[in-house]
Amino acid sequence: MTVYILTPIAVLLGILAGYLYFSRRAAAGLGSAREQSEKILTAAENEKRRLLQEGEAKTRERLLEMKEKFEEEVRENTGELKKRERRLSAKEEVLDRKLAGLDAKEDELAKKRQEIQDREQRLQHEREENEKYRDEILGKLEQVAQLSREEAKQQLIAGIEAEAKHEAAKRIRQIEEEARESAEKRAKNIIATAISRYAGEYVTERTVTVVNLPNEEMKGRIIGREGRNIRAIEAATGVDLIIDDTPEAVVVSCFDPIRREVAAMTLQKLISDGRIHPGRIEEVVKKAEKTVAQKVREAGDQATFDLGLHGIHPEILRLVGTLQFRYSYAQNIYQHSLEVAFLCGVMANELGLNVKLAKRAGLLHDI
Template sequence: MPTSVLIVLLLGASLVALLLVQFARREAAAERESGRRESDLLRAEARELMAEAQRREERVIEREKEQAADHRHSREYARTLDARVEAIARDERKIDDERAALARDRAQLRADHARELAAVAQLDPDQVRADLRTALLEEARLDARAELRRLEKRTAADAKQRVRQIMVDAMQRQVGETTTHATTTWIELPSEEMKGRIIGREGRNIRAFEALTGVNVIVEETVDAVQLSSFDVQRREIAEVTLRALIEDGRIQPQRIEAAYTRALVGADERHRQAGLDAIDEAGVRGLPMAVVDTLGRLRLRTSFGQTVLAHLVECAGLAADLAQAIGADVERARRAAFLHDIGKAFTHERPGTHAQIGAAFVAEQGEDAVVVNAVAAHHDEVPLESIEAVLVQIADAMSAGRPGARRDDLDAYVQRMESLEKLVGEHAGVARAVAMSAGRELRVVVEPDEVDDEGVRSLARTIAEHISQDFTFPGEIKVTVIRELRADAVAG
């Protein structure tokens, strides 16, 4: 091998060795630097731990100082409490001693007083003790009576307040509209053209309708409606059914008016029954015979001082049931009795006696129990009340009738005046029917054609007018119209 090559190899090996030595030194230096950094971190953490430990030790020392102070305060407070308890005990012993001394003094005074009384009155001590005992007992009785009176007053006041609250709650839940329209009924028309049909040619349809039903028909120009006016709610209801049937049919003429009127009369019983069934459902009463249902339905057109009787019964049933629930009485029996209490008003024109007597007899005939019968008979105090349910019926009746707006005395007086006028005219011979119309300013009298001839019509009109002027008080004037109509029917076969 050439020398130059060998020299190059030796130099390269030396260079490599030198590089390895430098790399080893650098690694060692890096390790020493990393060690120093870790050592510094460990020393810093150690210093932090020592500082934290010192802070905790300081907090522990501070807490021990605070606990020691609290302990001292507790010992001082305990000593203070012990001192107070001891002082209270001393005071109690002193009070007991004083109480005992007072008792001894009182006994001594009583004994001295008894001896003095005995010496003055020359009485025996036993007699004095007996008199003293009697006086004390009498004083105790007077105190007890006074306290009893105070308790009775407070109890009565509380009871009145409770009763008012119960009644108000019942009225809030049950009281509804029970007044009927006074003297008019509105009927909506499908079109303006229907007014002309109702009036008819030259007014013949409306005249035939009014003569047949006894109800005034007022045709409004500004609205598509007509108004039926009559003080008699039954006439007005039949006229309403008749007119609605004619409007539905659309063909209005005197013959059809008579046919519709006849159907309205025939269907009255069915309307009564349906009204009775609806009222029973609304009142929540079950198990009533059909005869009772039909009778109740007749009250749908019966009013008392402007109050609809059937709606009044439904309202009373709810009020009595709520009151019975509040005081723990028989709810269903109270509801049933209140619902039936005015049923006798359906017979007042047919049977003698008050409506309470008639109603009690009727419900007894229909199998109602004795409590219900007594409640019906006694709701106006005509017979003694025999049950708490009867009392509740009275209360419910008074609540329903006495609330503001439920009744109108002026309407009832007006109806009675119109009925009296019709009855006065109906007493004349040959009069078949008398109808007061236009709020009593017009009286239409239908006579029997076989009993009154054409000449007699004029004479009868004058006679009736004179009779009304003499025996009936009224403002303004009353027009008397006497109608005589003769019909002859024949059938061609």
């Protein structure tokens, strides 16, 4: 019985004790949570104040920057506006001066226009007066001459025509005489001018060339053993070598001036070289022929250059160059052709003809 009574009591006491224990723990946890929440609230409040302070500081800085930028822009705009105002003021002053000048010019033009109108009126008045005076004079003349105006005009025209024909006939005869005299004088002047502008060289005619020797012994070396050297030279060049009693000289004879020049050049080379034999002779002759051909080309080119002629065929130029070795009537043909070409150019220029064509004809007339 006692056990049954004590058991519920014990249970109740246990329940009560557990309730008290848990109540105390809950109260202690609630106090801790309250303290924690207060700490969080305090920290949040502090962070809020800090953020607000930072935001205010940044806002102030931003506002200051915007204010400074705005003030700078205002200053720049103000300076630009002042510059524009000064430029506008200067332009206005220039325009004012120009307008003042235009006004003065307009006034001057108006005065001149008025003067011109006044002068025209005076001239018109004088013209009318002159017409009246002329009509009066003509009327008096008609009365004195007993001729009408048309009749007087016809007589005057007829007299003027007769006098003009007479003067024209006299002038024509005078012009014809002057033309004949001037034509003869002009022709003589043209020929004299052409001759005086060019002085040609006088060259004696020749068909032989003399080659000087350093000594008499050289004659024997040129002849060679049994005459083989002289025969080789004559065979290679086509000339005749005359070796006689003329001291220290060999005569080259040939009607072909090119061959004669080649032979003379060959002898001079052999004499200066000292080696004279048939093999050497053929070699020197070939070199001399090339040298003469080069001289011929250069002479042809020089002639066209001196005369200012271009576009001549190379074969014709070669023929012109060969003229420097030809002679006719005691004159070098090359110099004669240049002389004729020059004279033809001078006369063509005096007569107003084609100068280059005249020079070309004069240069090539002996080919």
